[in-house]
Amino acid sequence: MPPKKNENEQKLTKAQRKKQIEKKERRLREEEERLQAGREEQERLGREKKQAEVENLQLKALELREDELNEVRHLLEERRAAATQWERDAVEAAKWERYLSCDDVIDSAEQRQVNTFITLWRDEPELNVRKVLTRCHVALQLVDELDVLIKESTDPKQTLVYQEGLVYLQELIQAKLNLTCEDIFKGNQNIELKTKNMEMVVKDEMMTLCLWANLEKNPSFRGLTFEGVGLGLQLPQQLVWSDVAVRILHTHYDHLTMLSRMTHLRTRRCPANNKEDLRDSSVLKGSPVLKDSP
Structure with a gap:
């Protein structure tokens, strides 16, 4: 039968075992921390790489945009110069045409x-x-x-x-x-024979003038279309018995x-x-x- 260990030896053994366990746990924690630090470093490097790629793409896009803007500016400058020259030539041509016409055109x-x-x-x-x-x-x-x-x-x-x-x-x-x-x-001229109302259309290259006056006051009258100009009017029933005159002025310019x-x-x-x-x-x-x- 083996001899029994004394109490001091048992305590020392427990302390050593506990120390070994703590040491092992510490190594495991350190290894985990090292691995975690490695993963974080890899993630950081990956983010920096992606950021660098994005910045590089943005820089290339800005350079391309600047080149396009410079090209547009150049084209606009050419067009502006051409428009200015055209306007200057048009003014000179108008002056020369007025001079050749020898009429009383107003300056x-x-x-x-x-x-x-x-x-x-x-x-x-x-x-x-x-x-x-x-x-x-x-x-x-x-x-x-x-x-x-x-x-x-x-x-x-x-x-x-x-x-x-x-x-x-x-x-x-x-x-x-x-x-x-x-x-x-x-x-009271230009009386239309059928309706016995005053009706008139005057048209040229700059404007169209349509005139109408309710002279007959016919209760069955509802409206009319001025021939040849595509313009017309509708007369509300409550105005059939009223003295009504209508002018439609369609211009080819902003007045x-x-x-x-x-x-x-x-x-x-x-x-x-x-x-x-x-x-x-x-x-x-x-x-x-x-x-x-x-």
């Missing part, structure tokens, strides 16, 4: 000529619709030329003079059309935008308090002609 850059045209047309009593439309064409040509001068002008005072002239011409066009239509309605944007540039006198709604007293009654630029 929009000469404010006295523009003022003379405005004054004469404003005071002209002629309201024949064809002649008025012809004058409108001249005024519209001046409006286009003044618009070009406004864009090219570098003198604020001269620009303001051009702007005022442009607005005044547009208002005069509208006022003359109003007066002409009023004169036609008052004349409202410039007026709404630039009317404030000119101080206008208040229209006279009268019942003639078609008249524009600010243009046709007592409004001064534009001052010549110094």
Whole structure:
């Protein structure tokens, strides 16, 4: 029978065993930490690699975009230069054509000529619709030329003079059309035999004017279409017995935008308090002609 170990030897053995266990556990923890650190390092390197690839792609994309932008800028600069040259050539060609025509075409850059045209047309009593439309064409040509001068002008005072002239011409066009239509309605001409109502269509390359007046007051009338122009109207039943006049003005130019944007540039006198709604007293009654630029 083997001899029994004493108590000190048993305690020492337990301590050694515990120490060995702790040492083993420590090695396991250290190994796990080392492996975890290795995995984290691999993940970090992977992220850095992906980030570097993304940044490289972004840099290449930016370089490509910059090249494309430079190409677009170059093309735009070429187009701008070509457009500027074309506009300059067009102005010179128009001047040369005016010179060769040897007629009394108004020079929009000469404010006295523009003022003379405005004054004469404003005071002209002629309201024949064809002649008025012809004058409108001249005024519209001046409006286009003044618009070009406004864009090219570098003198604020001269620009303001051009702007005022442009607005005044547009208002005069509208006022003359109003007066002409009023004169036609008052004349009771152009009675349509079938409906016995006043009906009229005037058309040219710049505008289409349709006029209609309810003279017969036929309760069965519902509406009409003006032949050849594709325009028409519908009359509500409650207006069949009323004195109704209709004007349809279809223009091939914008006659409202410039007026709404630039009317404030000119101080206008208040229209006279009268019942003639078609008249524009600010243009046709007592409004001064534009001052010549110094």
